[in-house]
Amino acid sequence: MESKKMRMSDEQLIAKDIDIPIELLRDEILARLPVKTQLQIRCVCKLWCSVIDSQDFRLNPNIRKTPHLIYIHSENNGLTSDQCIVTLRNVDTFEIINHLCKMYGSYEFYGTCNGLMLMSQKLFGDKSILRVWNPSIQKSLLLPSCPLNSEPQHRLTYMLGYPSSDGDNNFKVAAFKCHPGSSLLGGSYVSIAIYSSRGHRWSSVIKRNDVLFPPSLTDRVFYQGAWYWITKTNLVSFDFNLEDFIFQELPVEVMQGEVTRFIFLLCEKLAILSVSSKCFCVWVMDKDRRKMPSWRPWLSRDTTHEALDKICDLQYIHSRIFYNERDSDTFIFQDTKKVFSYKFSTQQKQILRSPYESEVILDAYAESLVLHKGTDGQILTSYPSHDKTVVAWPTLEDHW
Known part of the structure; x- marks a missing residue:
């Protein structure tokens, strides 16, 4: 509980320092970036990581990705x-x-x-x-x-x-x-x-x-x-x-x-x-x-x-x-x-x-961050492999 409070205080401090409303940061700045860039800038600070990882960000109906x-x-x-x-x-x-x-x-x-x-x-x-x-x-x-x-x-x-x-x-x-x-x-x-x-x-x-x-x-x-x-x-x-x-x-x-x-x-x-x-x-x-x-x-x-x-x-x-x-x-x-x-x-x-x-x-x-994080026992895998010329064949054990 204490660590959660400390994290929230850090996020509030960062938001205060940059003097940008959280809604503006989420909907008009971070949401307009390509998904690969969004994943990279998660490491900038705890606030950005929290915003990008949130369900509100991933499925916000006001965020319209370019089709x-x-x-x-x-x-x-x-x-x-x-x-x-x-x-x-x-x-x-x-x-x-x-x-x-x-x-x-x-x-x-x-x-x-x-x-x-x-x-x-x-x-x-x-x-x-x-x-x-x-x-x-x-x-x-x-x-x-x-x-x-x-x-x-x-x-x-x-x-x-x-x-x-x-x-x-x-x-x-x-x-x-x-x-x-x-x-x-x-x-x-x-x-x-x-x-x-x-x-x-x-x-x-x-x-x-x-x-x-x-x-x-x-x-x-x-x-x-x-x-x-x-x-x-x-x-x-x-x-x-x-x-x-x-x-x-x-x-x-x-x-x-x-x-x-x-x-x-x-x-x-x-x-x-x-x-x-x-x-x-x-x-x-x-x-x-x-x-x-x-x-x-x-x-x-x-x-x-x-x-x-x-x-x-x-x-x-x-x-x-x-x-x-x-x-x-x-x-x-x-x-x-x-x-x-x-x-x-x-x-x-x-x-x-x-x-x-x-x-x-x-x-x-349209790009999205869905499957960026798994839940409910889901096991996510990279697919294809990061080497775009090599893809490993899955086995039945991978499926069952």
Whole structure:
């Protein structure tokens, strides 16, 4: 108790000497620094160390990190090859900001959230490990073995998310397993298990026969504590607060006509891009005081056959789009074989990545200090190793 009082008095003395309010120091100075710099300046004084290590600092909603794109590709044949290259890119220009690392092995990626990435690494046979990774500080957490077995005949996918109501570092991973045609009524059902970093364990498995299997990463987006995707008539989400699915019927004007639709984030709001033979239209979702959703048109452009031909092939494959905040009329499109930008007002298309290279993963990413310190029995490891050309292969003992 005495040492704690002495520490607090030291912090107060330092704050008095520098004559800067603690809120200003935290939100306007320290929070604006890159995460690697934040880790380095923890050693300056006890006050800075206390601020940077606090949960309020790591998850302060007023601290808005600059959004980037995390870009993963392999040098050989697809992401199942033995080497993946991870870079951070500018969301407006697609230029490389930072070469993060090289990873050796066979990986599958399930998306990013609050500076973390969820991925699985195949070991040998049917064995694999599930890892939550912070690319910006090169720290990772191996998750316990998922209670859902991954038999080849059953589809299995994962989602990483933060409950919007939690004010701490608690993140969750939802595992979904599809059982086609195996219920008592002859239909399919989905098994669900939830991992929580608070406690570092999986929950018991529940079964649902009234939901569809969630789509792949390319067809969904994370927003305010839930992953969202669209079906023919509904906006579907998996909420990490409720640990359940939510279905919302979309307005007729959003869904009418023969169109291709993409769901994405636009200026920190949920949006849908509709592409038809007549027009391009962007719809943005607003919420009232009761948190009831409503949709309004944000951008509309007439369509020509020439413009439609430039992106029409996207309706036949999994694809994602990202909004260019510097140019409100330009979007970045990504599918498994190419990345390009498209400006709707001028109908200009620019290839940002060659369509003849290997398969890629592209996702929105903002730096964070999550996983800087482990809790609740978590054992954090550096990943990849500090030598970016050498990565040790994990063993089953590391996982279990």
